[in-house]
Amino acid sequence: SATGPTLGEGATDARNFVERIAAAIGASVTVSAAERAEIVTVTCAGEDLGLLIGKHGQTIDAIQYLANAVARAEGGEHEIVVDAAGYRARRNASLEAVANRSARLAVTTRNAVELDPMTPVERKIVHESLKDDPEVETQSEGSEPNRYVVVLPRNSAG
Structure with a gap:
């Protein structure tokens, strides 16, 4: 998404990570990211949001947990929030x-x-x-x- 400000490396990495996970579980979604202060919000839209969110949000919480773990391992300092259709x-x-x-x-x-x-x-x-x-x-x-x-x-x- 070329609108708005250029995404930092952390936001781009987080978006790419969530895109790869979504594809791996067969969820057809569009993923965008936004950066504000110390928080990167990765937002998913599309048909298969139920698959991405999972029962009681377990899947989306797991994706968010992993995105944060990977970001920390790579020296990232942002908190990553993964959301879909206003679920959070x-x-x-x-x-x-x-x-x-x-x-x-x-x-x-x-x-x-x-x-x-x-x-x-x-x-x-x-x-x-x-x-x-x-x-x-x-x-x-x-x-x-x-x-x-x-x-x-x-x-x-x-």
Whole structure:
């Protein structure tokens, strides 16, 4: 995509990496990249986005993980985000909604609320979305790949 500013080497490498992975799993997609501050966003569009995203985002999360691992191994300093059809924004909104419902439930019942197991990225979104809520606190429990967030009412002893 010759529109916009010239992509740096890291963004070009990330785009090429995701294109190769998509082709290898048989997903017919168009891949573009954008660079802002320390983040390279690689965006996929096309017919086979379900194949690329995978069940509960497992495939796209794995691709993102590998893209970051390869970039780091090659001395890259950008964080790479891989997205498809606004999946990340929808997933974040969904996780924030779950976090907020769980917080209200924890406060109402005065009991801890355990969420389903999540990836480290998803847990971080939940922790971040509740960190300024004075009525609850969050912690991660369990071990990978089954770590999950617990939402606790504050001052539960009182």
